[in-house]
Amino acid sequence: MAVVKFIASGCPMNNIFSYVMRDEATERKLIDGVNCMPETALEEFKFVKARFGKEDGRQYYHIIQSFSPDDDISPEEAHELGMKFAGHFEGFQAVVATHVNKAHLHNHIILNSVNMETGRKYHQSRDEMLAAKRFANDLCREYGLSVTEEKCEYGKMPKWKQQLRSMIVWALFKSPDRETFIEALERHGYSVNWTDGHKYVTFTTPEGYKCRDNKLFDDRCLKCNMDIYFAMGGCASPAADDYLDFQTPPHRRNANMTIGNQLIFMMADIFRDRRKKTKEEIEQEERARNAEAAMGLLIAAVIVAAGRYRERYLEEQEQYRRWQSWQNSGPQLMM
Numbered sequence: 001m002a003v004v005k006f007i008a009s010g011c012p013m014n015n016i017f018s019y020v021m022r023d024e025a026t027e028r029k030l031i032d033g034v035n036c037m038p039e040t041a042l043e044e045f046k047f048v049k050a051r052f053g054k055e056d057g058r059q060y061y062h063i064i065q066s067f068s069p070d071d072d073i074s075p076e077e078a079h080e081l082g083m084k085f086a087g088h089f090e091g092f093q094a095v096v097a098t099h100v101n102k103a104h105l106h107n108h109i110i111l112n113s114v115n116m117e118t119g120r121k122y123h124q125s126r127d128e129m130l131a132a133k134r135f136a137n138d139l140c141r142e143y144g145l146s147v148t149e150e151k152c153e154y155g156k157m158p159k160w161k162q163q164l165r166s167m168i169v170w171a172l173f174k175s176p177d178r179e180t181f182i183e184a185l186e187r188h189g190y191s192v193n194w195t196d197g198h199k200y201v202t203f204t205t206p207e208g209y210k211c212r213d214n215k216l217f218d219d220r221c222l223k224c225n226m227d228i229y230f231a232m233g234g235c236a237s238p239a240a241d242d243y244l245d246f247q248t249p250p251h252r253r254n255a256n257m258t259i260g261n262q263l264i265f266m267m268a269d270i271f272r273d274r275r276k277k278t279k280e281e282i283e284q285e286e287r288a289r290n291a292e293a294a295m296g297l298l299i300a301a302v303i304v305a306a307g308r309y310r311e312r313y314l315e316e317q318e319q320y321r322r323w324q325s326w327q328n329s330g331p332q333l334m335m
Contacts, residue, residue: 002065002081002145004136006124009062016060017042020097020108030079030098034086035116041095045112048093052119060113061122065136066106071145075100081139082107088135091117146208157217160209164190165216168203172220173244176234181226199223215256219248219263224299228267231306238313239270264302271305 011019021031021038036044049055065082067073073081079098086094086109093112098105113121122128137147157165167185175181182192189206201213201223213223220226220243229243237243246263 002067002085002136002140002147004085004133005064005066006129007062007064009060011062013045013059014042016062016110017095020095020099020110025099025101026097027075027100030075030100032079032083032096034083034092034094034096036093036095036112038095038097041093041110045093045114048112048116049114052114054114054119054121057121058113061111061124063109063111063132064106065109066104068146069104073105073143073145075105077143078105078107081143082109084139085109085132085136086111088132089122091115092122141208146204146210160205160207161211161216164203164205164209164211165218165221168216168221169218169244172226172229173235173240175230176236178226178230181230181234194223201226214258217248217251217255217258219258220244220246222258222263225263225267228264228299228303228306231303231310232267232271233310233313237310239267239309242270243267264299268298268302268305271302271309 009016017038020026031038033041045060046055049059065085067078067081075098079096082096082098085107086096089111092115095110097108099108111122115122140147167188167190171181171184174184178194182194185192185203191204193202193204202210203213204210213221213226220229225243229237229240232239234240243263246266248258249262251259
C-alpha cells in the first residue's frame, strides 16, 4: 500500500534537495531524476522557470509516497515505483529519493512547479490529487501490493465497495458474534482489522482495496453499531431482523462518510422493550445528537443494554425449554 501526500513544505527550494538527498536517510543508488540530474536539479529547475518567465509563486511541490510495513517490498522496488509515479506528471522535472531511515520505506519526490515543455504551472487541485492517487494505486496493484482507499461520495460508490458492503451485511446475517463474522468474510478472501482500541474497522477486499467502515454509507456496517449487534447476540437475537432491515437515511450530496445515529436510537428503544423513555434518557439522546463525546457515552450505554437484552431473551428461551421438557416428561393421561 502506498499513501500519497502532498506536503505544504516551508523549506526554500535552495535547501530542499540537500534535505531529501542527505546521507543518513538514503543511499546514492536510491536517488534519481526525471527530466533532470539530481546533482544539478536546483539549477535546472531555475532555468525552466526563467525560460518561461514563471519565477514567482509556488516554486516546487513536495510529495511523499509511503509504503506499508506489511508490504513485501525492497528499497529498490520502492524506488522503482517512485520513479514510475513521478513519470505520471508528464513534462515536469522531478527528483526521487527513497528513504530507508524509518520502519516504513517512503519516497520523497520534489516536483518542479513549471512544466519544462509547455511552461504551464502545476496546480494542486482536488481532481489532480485524486488522479495522482489513482495512478499510485494502479502501480501498487501492478506490483502485488495493497492499495489505499479512493475517496468517493454518497451515491457514487465504486462497484468493489458496493460488493464489500453486501458481503458485510451477508456476514452479519450469518454471525452470532464478532469472531464468526470475521471468519465468514475471511473465507471469501476478505480481511478484517478490528481492534477494540481503534475507532474504525478496516476491511481489505480480495483485490487489495482497503476501506474503513464509515466509508460504506450504511449504518449497519459502522463499528459502533456492530458492537451493539454482537453484544445483543448477533443473528441469534430476536432483534436481529430489526437491525438488518434498517434502511440508512439519505446523506447530503457530496458526503464522504457515513453520518447518522438513527440505528443506535432505534436499538435503544428495542432494548428498553419500547417503553416510554425516561426524562434522563431523552436528555441523554438529545445531548448525543449534538456532541460526539456524549454520543460515545450513549453507545457505551446501549452496548450494556444490548448485553442485558441478550441475557433476558436467553433466560426466557431456557425457561421455555425447561417448560417443554416438563411437559414432555410429565404424567400422561390414560385413555
